[in-house]
Amino acid sequence: MTAILLLLALLAVAALASHRARVAFAVHIAATPLLVSMGALLSPRGLGFILPSMAQAMTPALQVATTWLAMLVGLRVSRPSSGLSLPLEVGRTSALALWTWVIAAVTAWGGINGLRAAGLPVQGLDGDMALQPVRLGVLCAAMVCGTGLTFAREAVAHWSLGPRRSRVLFMARHDDAVGAVALALAVFLWPAPETAFSDDGRLGLLVLITFGVGIAVAYMLFAGRRVPGQSTDRVALVGLVVAAAGLADAAGIPGAAVGFLMGWTLAGFGVGHQLLDRTTRATERPVRMVVLVLTGVHLGLGVGAVLLGLVLAAGRLVAKAIAALALSRKGEPVPVSVVLGSSGVAIPMTVSLALTRDVPLDHSGLVTAVVMAVGVTDLLALLLWRETQSTSTTTTTAKPVESGA
């Protein structure tokens, strides 16, 4: 009975989340902060509609959802369109990601120390000093995941960028991937004594790669050369992703990292991965909405973590603004809002990491800081986008766009 009530609560969350777009635009708020706030409102700490035991029991759903989202991000990795050089574009995307990482690291370091000096330590980030660089690495990797593909695509449709149209789209597709790889690597520097493969980070990484590639190979064997998108293949893919999430959880490896590797392998070697990407893309938005709301349910709003999130958001804004400048040419500026918006991958990846390491989310300053930073930058991205839209003379009649979810 309790399990059914739990599912009903989850469905209510999905139903509420499905109406978020209209609400978000009505109150001029980006979807990510709205959905997280909705979760926080429903949570035991908010109005209490979701009981603490229910919130706890929802974590398997969260694990599966984050694995699925990461698989979709991996699936999106593809070669640049003709006219662009692959090494050059990958190098450019990685350089900008590295740049964001460095700026985020500097601000995070400054923020944590400043808050500690002010007597506002960040919950979960004030413990073992040996782990601080690792946790900082995770925070900064989460800041790298950024440009929302939908946002970028819509923005490109609004401002004809000429030859750089393909470049911005390529970056939009891939800086999520760079962030996901960075997060996956950072995980193995965060020891967790109670898990199976934790005594040796390299062994854990090897197991992660084996899982990601192995599950992808299983799907490729099952689907063969069939045209992707058939219902049997879709069900098999869902089964494999769920199994991967379960296996990863049992092995103490982040499911999101396994999912990402699986998607990446499918993108590289699968038959018709672009068609598979198109057929599964429709699931991305509802799954992400549920993840964001569930993250909100688990979130603990410590003052230190919230302030650190604001500091990170400022750092991210600076880093992305400079990135946009680097992409611009004379007479063809790239608006900051195009690269600032978040695809929402940062939050699921960080949540997956925290769940893997058995960190209760409500005690995780790391997750709170990342959620705050992403939420604030999403909000800024939407405001900047609206501002640019109102001043732009080349604005078309295209529908307004949401950042994030």
Added chain:
Amino acid sequence: MSEHAVDTRGWQQTFTAFRGLAAVVVVLGLTRLVREQPEIEETGPVFALGLLLFAGMAAGQLASLLRLPRLTGYLVAGVLCGPHGAGLLSHHDVTSLELINALALALIALQAGGEFTVEMIQRNWRSLAWASLAQLVVLGPALFLAFPLVAPRIPGLEGLGGVPLWAVGAVWSAVAISKSPAATLAVVAETRPKGPVTNYALGMVVLFDVAVLVLFAVAMMLAQTFLDPYASVSLGALRELGEALMSSVAAGTTFGLLIALWLWLVARERLLFLVTVAYGVTAFCRYFHYDTLLVFVIAGFIVQNVSRMGHHLMETAREASGAVMVVFFATAGAHLDIGVLRNAWQVALVLASLRVVFTCLACRAGHRWAKDPEVVRRYGHTSLISQAGVTIGLATVVAQELPDVGMSLSSLMIAVVAINEMVGPVVFKWGLGRAGELGKGEGAPGHAAH
């Protein structure tokens, strides 16, 4: 099509099926990697769900190649992966998938109710009424009378005699006459048939479910009375059952009308709505002890016959039940205790064979009384062999509520279900094929919508 082309297609299908098996082997290899770690005791329900879904799909693909129902593949996958097979999944893992089963049962019953239209009932009521009567007066008594002949060979029931033996026989026959709406609907969903045999099958398995519930309650009451020397006969249980059944009909009608109202006013996000209704109504039924299956069947019937949008909801239910059915039947397979079948296979085989023979005889009598068309006379019985979830549920009640003999009788019932569950869908698909009804229904390839 040339012979060479047919050959090539056959090889391709074989290759596809074996590729699916190879994919399962890869997943099992990864599972082994994890399970070999001493710190890991079990892989958990999330993995169980994923494995059953994927292995079920692969086994279903192989079954389809062998011209068997996909459902047989799902069951075999469940048996092999389950705690009684290779032991990849624990009892706890399989039990924790109960939520998926609740959704599956709701979708199955809703679709079963949606298959009935007022026009169809008007056309078939005579056939269904005579068929139900024949099952009650021929099959039930025949199984009841045959039970004492087999009972001395059933482990745990050897010493039983006299009135208690007859009482246990009554419980056995009440459970043995039950059918499987889930298996029938799964075969219908896969093969999309249309015709008199399909109508007969759907009508019988759904309507007969209600009769079985009443008979089972009566038989259990008698058995508890005669097996326990201190118990006294009370008709209170029957009154409670009557109230529960009437309340279930009322609740089903109310929910059906509410769903129809929603379809009229909103009709968006149908999948989300359907899943919410499935779980919400299930929780409601459990709280008030209503018959969930009956409530959903009535609700499906009302929606289909009251709302113009009813068929849209049924189509959504059909689409949603694809993956859910795989998990439902794979879980049913995982629950099957093959060890019990191994120990008592001779007795189980005799009882299952008797059930098949008497089912055919009862069908023959029913068809004659109802003056059914020739095709129904020939192949109608093929739909009444399957047994699955309902029967397993009744067997569980027997194990819990009958002192001393409950466990033995329940194990025997599950062994018989294992045989019927494997054989029934295959025979039904064969019957539909022989009746020429395969692939003629809505949604089948080549079917023109009217």
